[in-house]
Amino acid sequence: QSVLTQPPSASGTPGQRVTISCSGSSSNIGSNTVNWYQQLPGTAPKLLIYSNNQRPSGVPDRFSGSKSGTSASLAISGLQSEDEAAYYCAAWDDSLNGPVFGGGTKLTVL
Amino acid sequence: QVQLQESGPGLVKPSETLSLTCAVSGYSISSGYYWGWIRQPPGKGLEWIGSIYHSGSTYYNPSLKSRVTISVDTSKNQFSLKLTSVTAADTAVYYCARHFVAVTASSTNWFDPWGQGTLVTVSS
Numbered sequence: 001q002s003v004l005t006q007p008p009s010a011s012g013t014p015g016q017r018v019t020i021s022c023s024g025s026s027s028n029i030g031s032n033t034v035n036w037y038q039q040l041p042g043t044a045p046k047l048l049i050y051s052n053n054q055r056p057s058g059v060p061d062r063f064s065g066s067k068s069g070t071s072a073s074l075a076i077s078g079l080q081s082e083d084e085a086a087y088y089c090a091a092w093d094d095s096l097n098g099p100v101f102g103g104g105t106k107l108t109v110l
Numbered sequence: 111q112v113q114l115q116e117s118g119p120g121l122v123k124p125s126e127t128l129s130l131t132c133a134v135s136g137y138s139i140s141s142g143y144y145w146g147w148i149r150q151p152p153g154k155g156l157e158w159i160g161s162i163y164h165s166g167s168t169y170y171n172p173s174l175k176s177r178v179t180i181s182v183d184t185s186k187n188q189f190s191l192k193l194t195s196v197t198a199a200d201t202a203v204y205y206c207a208r209h210f211v212a213v214t215a216s217s218t219n220w221f222d223p224w225g226q227g228t229l230v231t232v233s234s
């Protein structure tokens with residue numbers, strides 16, 4: 001059971017906008033920043049969003065992050081077939097004194 | 111360009127110790143950042159194991175703390191993971207990654223970049 005809660009799956013058609021939610025608590029998302037990772041099939045996770053809404057160099061602006069209270073969201077606009085991957089949210093947890101991850105959301109591009 | 115590469119046995123017997131090393135290139139461990147280990151059981155999600163600073167300061171996941179030791183060798187620019195008394199539940203792909211950590215009123219942290227990962231199977 002992951003500390004952060006994500007829907008196990010999401011889907012969309014090419015060009016569509018999809019959002020993936022991540023729910024936590026006051027000890028993690030509620031008080032600290034959120035990151036998102038993309039894991040393409042058979043590869044290592046890659047940092048997609050850090051500090052709630054910042055994109056590392058090279059990440060397209062189709063990807064955006066937001067946070068409100070104890071929840072966060074990842075939005076992907078102009079969905080492309082290469083976006084088919086698992087997406088994980090993460091945040092520092094003050095009770096654990098370390099980072100925690102969501103269970104991951106597998107995104108399917110129909 | 112920072113690159114990380116995990117190495118170690120792919121098969122470990124139950125009750126024995128899992129040992130992995132992460133070699134870092136393109137960046138000196140002594141220059142800063144924490145350096146972390148994360149694992150992913152087959153078909154499952156990510157679990158943070160622990161992280162170490164070049165000075166030796168560590169953070170460990172409380173659920174694994176009693177079995178985990180992470181160490182750093184700045185002369186070889188690498189860091190290592192030891193997990194004792196392994197069981198089948200420790201079978202996973204083990205990743206190493208550079209870990210930015212800032213513990214403040216609003217703590218921030220992220221892992222970037224990651225190594226390619228190495229599968230460790232616990233079986234007799």
